Amino acid sequence: MEKGIFVIGNDTGVGKTVVAGALAAAIKAQGINVGVMKPISTGARETGGKLVSADARYLKEIVGSKDDDDLVNPIRFKPALAPTLAARETGIKINLDKVWEAFKELNDRHDFLVVEGIGGLMVPIDEHLLVADMARKMDLANIITCKHCLGAINHTLLTVECAKSRNIRTKGIVINMLDNDKEFVSxxxxxxxxxxxxxxxxxxxxxxxxxxxGDIVEYFRHNVNIPGIIRRGI
Ligand SMILES: Nc1ncnc2c1ncn2[C@@H]1O[C@H](COP(=O)(O)OP(=O)(O)O)[C@@H](O)[C@H]1O
Ligand SMILES: [Mg+2]
Known part of the structure; x- marks a missing residue:
């Protein structure tokens, strides 16, 4: 069995959170102890003196996670900007040690981890690293989420190319928001x-x-290759 998946996107707003959440819940429905993680979020809202990310809340709720927000989403920023820009605007340095520590703890607690990426693979996460480096370092199987729209073929193939050139092990692609376009899929x-x-x-x-x-977990259980995602190897 894989020890988890890293859900990358060909862009932001393509459905990474929706897909990661539905995959996590569908894998949990197979009787597997699944944890979720959103290492860095931006655009978090202040609630009761705490910053809460909608992505982390969604991932936690759909899978029924009892893990603390500081583990699920160790780094969160209020400005809805790219991570390094949000860090610059708030004057708060991104401390990736928090991410690696939380990742280790969640790995110890769970048999399978679903991690949602941040934007796309080439998004900087500190002075030196990109999301692609984070994906490499976590060493999980990667799944690309893309959204069916004009321009998506280019963005998706660029993402695939980037993953290949950086030795990121990619299992396959989930196409989101697709109604009826077999040509796009092929x-x-x-x-x-x-x-x-x-x-x-x-x-x-x-x-x-x-x-x-809604019914998205049921949909994933019956229409997405969950056994292929869980099974070790690509
Ligand atoms: N299959 C879907 N059906 C309906 N709404 C969706 C679907 N996928 C994504 N959305 C909506 O589209 C928006 C972007 O999705 P999200 O998962 O937040 O993208 P990302 O995590 O890549 O930024 C959200 O408002 C989400 O609720
Ligand atoms: Mg998201």
């Missing part, structure tokens, strides 16, 4: 040479902001 499959692990339509009652999931 184009992504052909040029990426990666398996399409599932396609997900726009689903009503799914909202990260409102923390609602």
């Amino acid at each position: 184009e992504i499959e052909k040029y990426s040479s990666l398996p399409i692990l599932g396609t997900v339509p726009f689903m009503k009652n799914v909202s990260v902001d409102n923390c609602t999931y």
